[in-house]
Amino acid sequence: MEQARRRVRHNAQRRLLQQSANTTKTALGFTRRAAVTVRAASSLMNAVAGLLGGTLLIPIFCLIILAAAVMASPFGIMFSNEPSPGAVPLNAAVSQINMELTDKLAGLQTEDYDAIDIQGQPPDWREGAAVFASKTAGAGDGVDVAALIPDRVDRLKTVFWDMCAITAGTETVDHPASGDSEGWTEKILHITIAPKAADGMRTQYAFSKLQNDALTELLAEADGLGALLGDLSVSQEQARSILQNLPPDLGPERRTVVESACKLVGKVTYYWGGKSLVLGWDSRWGTLRKVTAAGSTTTGSYRPYGLDCSGMVDWAFYNATGGEYVIGHGGGAHAQHTYCTDISWDEAQPGDLVFYPEDEHVGIVGDWDDNGDLLIIHCASSANNVVITGASGFTSVAKPIFYSE
Structure with missing residues (x-):
């Protein structure tokens, strides 16, 4: 555990050093993405130069025009x-659509x-994003997709x-009596x-x-689109607000755990029994899998893979420590609670854990809202995603023994 704590402190120090270069890194990223699609904007650049009578544009002006052209084109994705x-x-956005996919599949599996039996997977999201961008921004009356x-x-x-395209059909198979066993009829749902x-x-x-032409170019940049699909930067407004408002004297272990949890907000759907000890984005998220964990109404059904409440908490601690610490040690919310010390609500700090009665649900304290009430980061089945809500429903709070203070 001490090694994991040292890793957290080291990562926190490194991030503090990097913060001073945030503006530069943003500009470089902007330039890089524009450079990726320079071929798509080159004709527009030539047109602009012609309109200016061949005037030599200074480099920064060229970059601004190029970037604006790219963002207004299908490459704005x-x-x-x-x-x-x-x-x-x-x-x-993909997670929102996976929620719709979950509902559609659930509607087919209610009986x-x-x-x-389910055959096939949804389309490759890299291709879906490329088609969307080309269709939306490339039309005569198109709009940007930046x-x-x-x-x-x-x-x-x-x-x-x-x-x-999703189709479904039911098959009944009659199994005749054999020996001492009685005959029976099997009802099978086939989803394609x-x-x-x-x-x-x-x-x-x-x-x-x-x-x-735009679609061809975007498909050639499939790796770039794949990076966006697996990006874990904190870009959700509510999550960014939590990180910006964390107490300046908050310990590095707590800060890193909250940061890790915020990376998942809005991006990973709920999946009963969903766990992940993967550093960074888990390629299984969003793929269709059968729910095998017992104890849920979804058990036995197929839905996009994601995380459950304790799986989200384990992933946050695992990623905060570079893969060196799993707070649940392989168990669920109750196991996570056993590696904590119960505290009062007045003592709660960002990074502490909160629980429903009988440890039926778990979340991570993120911050306080404008009214002084706690904000909780958790993977909620009711929202089918990682969300930030108030503390309603949570009845106890505990400090993980992982924290050194």
């Missing part, structure tokens, strides 16, 4: 994880089946469902998910040459 009022990062505000998320949802590839959407959407 490369900027979708930049903080923007009312906008969400790309993977949070009592002896077995459920900030995923609610309207853009709705458009992304439309593209997803156009690329994701048929994803459409990006190239097929060119025809379905009747893409123009501009849109086709």
